[in-house]
Amino acid sequence: MAQNNNFKRSLSNSQIQLIALGGTIGTGLFLGVGDSIKKAGPAIILIYALVGFFLFLMMRALGELILSDLEKHTYTDFITKYLGKRIGLSSGYLYWLAYITLAMAEMTAWGIYFQFWFPKMPLWLPVTVTVLILLSINIISAKVFGNFEFSFAILKILTVLCFVAFITFMALFGKKTYFGALSLSNMYKYRGFFPNGLHGVLEGIQMAIFSFVGIEMIGFTASEAQDPKKIMPKAINQMPIRIILFYILAILSILAVIPWNKIAISYSPFVQVLNVVGIKNSASFFNFVVITAAVSSTNSIIYSSGRLLFSLCYGREGRWNKTMGHISRNMLPQSALIFSALMIALAPVLILLIGNDAFNFISAVTTSIFLLMWIIMLITYLVYVKTDRKDLTFKLPLAPFSDYVLIAFFSLVVLILLFLKSTRVPMLVAIVISILLSLILKLQDSDFFKSKVKK
Template sequence: MSKEDPKNSTGYERTLTNAHIQLIALGGTIGTGLFLGVGNSIQAAGPSVILIYIIVGIFLFLLMRALGELIVSDLSKHTYIDFIEKYLGNDIGHITGYLYWLSWITLGMAEMTALGIYFQYWFPHLPTWIPGLVTIVALLFINLLSARLFGNLEFSFAIIKIVTIIAFVLLVGFLLIKGDQTNFGPVALDNLVKHGGFFAKGSSGFWSGFQMVIFSFVGVELVGLTAAEAQNPQTTIKKAINEVPLRIILFYVLAIVAILVVIPWNKVATNSSPFVQALGATGIRNAGSIINFVVISAAVSSTNSILYSAGRILFSVSFDGKGKWSQTFGHLRRQLPQNALMLSACLMAIAPIIIVVIGDQAFSFISSTSTSMFLIIWCLMLLTHIAYRKNTAPDQLTEFQMPGFPYLDYATILFFVSMIVLLLILPDNRVSMIAAIVLFAVLAASTKIFRTKQN
């Protein structure tokens, strides 16, 4: 049985329609991880990256079903952190809340970094930090106006991304049937196995491809964060979550297959979007510029969603607190978490400094750090779902239940834990994973000290 609060006790206004939620959920799966990061995944794993996307997609769908059950069980709660506090304790909720907030901040930095790379397609000498900084200022202004304006903007961006991916897949399918030639040779399915086989990089390459693939899915749970401002969350949230498998197949697997039948995997570059490379190779006039515009809109869209999420998570963690921090960031102005949004935007704006210091490796480092944080958080979310089921009477459970409980919960946790171990083993991801674990430990220690002082 779910609890629905049409007025929303936190003060949020329910202005997001069914169309908003569906398009936000659909568009939320398409971002920099797919448009840019897939190049890194292809170089690491070869054609077997397709299998990696399917595997990760299955476990992310199971995570979303668990989170979906939590969301519809009590619609008066406005983020996943509220459920963690209720079922795992206030301290764990406090720690996870701030780690979750910082995870979204880091994700926003990755998107801002990608924007600089995209703009260099047209302006090779433009400093990569400028596009991201201009974007975050503009998006902060939009998010400070209203949640509905955010929803309208995401609605438009999502349509652009969805139509582009569908058109890209259909175009490549047409070229495949015709047997057309590109700068890289014939458009052919043979490209999936011709250059070293499906597992061209062997087992080590296969495993090294997981980090960037997981990063591609980071933020898929955004749909749950819109529940507090959705007009009919009971219906729309269920529908959005159940459509995840279709989105995975269409927007990830088919899109990557389309890239690889145009460009042999060993010819895919990592310094620009593989979509831009693939369309540019077809010889279609201005195709590269058109798709580059779309991937820029995708990065702007993702940054917009990230800022929206980060502001609401910080508000949620600070809500009902008594200190100066909570009074500043745990209150709404004009039914929006304005202070939380402004602080989140300011922290994301640190990305240009990282770009200047690290240079070309900034995107890989930031994306790896974001992936590491989210893996920890996803494990805690699944533990929360297990605690919810164990502490809720059968007749009080919602109809939208996680299938195969508790076995699939534990299987999904085991998968995420194995990914944490994998990132600790891989040299390129080890520092980022250790940093995420250390940050969690620091947050835990500071929370314990703060609680001790209060008592």
């Protein structure tokens, strides 16, 4: 039977809505926000709002691109169409690697928090077992993946909403803590709203962006959504609400309880807040939530990276492409899913090589690679708008001008990360990786390499 590259449309409206909603909540919020607050102070709220705004506009652009041709499964299919095969292939593998490093960062956080309960357990064991379980879920069917992610998303969403509601309740009834009454005056009492100046604001950008990386993952669900033209616009348009609820309100709640300069960075600020307001032994619960967030993110990444690798290999010649571009009997890219999961399972090796700073370094590299990919995607959208724009109801407002603004913003962030000492090496690593990938793929397509293979 001839195989095609169409996946089964088994993801419902509610599943995709919850996947999109839960996708905004991960270790960047539960773990990374403390470090961001320490660097930028209360100004971190403006950073999250600014980054969230530009990412919302980016998703409007990418959403329009996806809906313009639902036969294409990934953004790299569009890059290939509008920027050429070579750029499409090299950026596709770069994008796939971005997801792999993101999952490694999530698994690194997962392993560290798992050792909270079992300090003597080797890190590789829980990480490997978890990846294998998630792989099993992904190779059964997209519907099983959707149900699993749906449950994880609900847990994360309810945790953040309950946290914000509880702190709001305490503030309304004048409850006091070790630091005094709950008050938003903490936003300016301690050396002002910008306590560390412009440098502190710039330092906080990397983790803020990391909190949102993978936000475009919802685009991968379009090929398996039951009604993508209805579901996708709704999920994307709800992004501003999600940003306000799950980041800005959560950070405001933290700062209302604890002054920014008293935030601990060795563990989750959510745990610190609950301890301060008198809820003892909250560490185990939030430890479970952070683990759930990491597992949920990794689950989504295995789903997305498998489909991306399949898309890169489908229809191309060679044993590697034939293997990774194969669809199983249950209409899933099984080989690509398995290989992607095996790569993610190498996270403990990086932890051994890098040491205690593994999470910060891997997350910074991930952020850097995603920034490069977002710029390429936005350039792709620019070509689409100028040459092949469809008559859709869901469009990026003020395009192409707004697209130029988006490209300029993300390019500026790349320069900022190169300027800052703490992010310079990870950004350079991302640039070097992208150049090497391009050179390797160019060499593979050369007549010299093909003649050597034939011999």
